[in-house]
Amino acid sequence: MQNRADPRLLDAERLIQERLGGRRLDFDSMLAVSNIYRAATAVRRRAEKGVLSEFGLSWGGFTTLWVLWVWGEMQSADLADECDLSKGTLTGVVKTLEKQGFVKRTPVAADRRKVTVSLTGAGLETIEQLFPRFNLYEGEMVGNLSASEKRELAELLRRVIVTAGSS
Amino acid sequence: MQNRADPRLLDAERLIQERLGGRRLDFDSMLAVSNIYRAATAVRRRAEKGVLSEFGLSWGGFTTLWVLWVWGEMQSADLADECDLSKGTLTGVVKTLEKQGFVKRTPVAADRRKVTVSLTGAGLETIEQLFPRFNLYEGEMVGNLSASEKRELAELLRRVIVTAGSS
């Protein structure tokens, strides 16, 4: 357990240790998990207020556009999977992106239950223009970290994703 | 830039490098940021499906209960701040918690614009019982990491929070 006066803690973290220090708790895990969540919120909010709002995109909309850019046209279920969204949510996101003219939905002739989603010309143009700027933002947001620290962070998180994701 | 065959990458990450490797992008930052978000989603979903659903709590509801437990009764604005929610969102969360009988709202006599939120007896009992179990979940979710890795992860994230949070 860390010392209460440890200068490397956020104010809130210090208070928590004061209040809960007497209990048998796993502080290391607690601080790791809560900071994952706080960091994600901070990162998402900053990106949405910064670059994404200029293009009228939410985080989910951006992710979807980006996945389609990298992977090419995809069937709806795979797209949901890759964007880490439920299929119901994806329907909504795609509907919004369609309204904005960024993606189109194409019925699959061989199996009429299925739908293929792909970028439109405007969608492609948008993501090509947007992503480099988004990437600059990403760089700023982790700008406090050295290159090797960024890789270390990504690697540690990767292991959390694997463990927590296999529910 | 990392080698394409690097075994320490998720499948999706490998594809991204194949597709975008030619561009001048900051991959280290990109992978760090996107893994922060993916990890947060995984962690939240697992906690909500696991412990929290048993108590009828969302992540936000749990956070609010927990903050009130650690900090004691708080004025609404401070509570929103500490929970990292907008004041409008907090109104809704508190309303739900009130309906569940976990918290109560008390008008402040000296300034009738203000409201104090505090745990009820049932709320206190709930969080006292819930948190140790939640903490076990946290331990599982980062169970792939050694104690010092957890601290390293928390520290790296802390620095991201400071940078990205100061928009």
Added chain:
DNA sequence: TAATATCCGTTTGGTAGCAAACGAAATCGG
């Protein structure tokens, strides 16, 4: 002290997100 400005929590209007129910389409078993 009266008019104005500021502050606080709530409400509003919107998107995002999930689980579960749904309906159409394909597949499987007999």
Added chain:
DNA sequence: CCGATTTCGTTTGCTACCAAACGGATATTA
């Protein structure tokens, strides 16, 4: 074949979340 089951994407009903508008209460200032 044909009925039952499974597999798709969508819809439904709900909570969460934000920004901005709102309205009552307090502060400020003239």
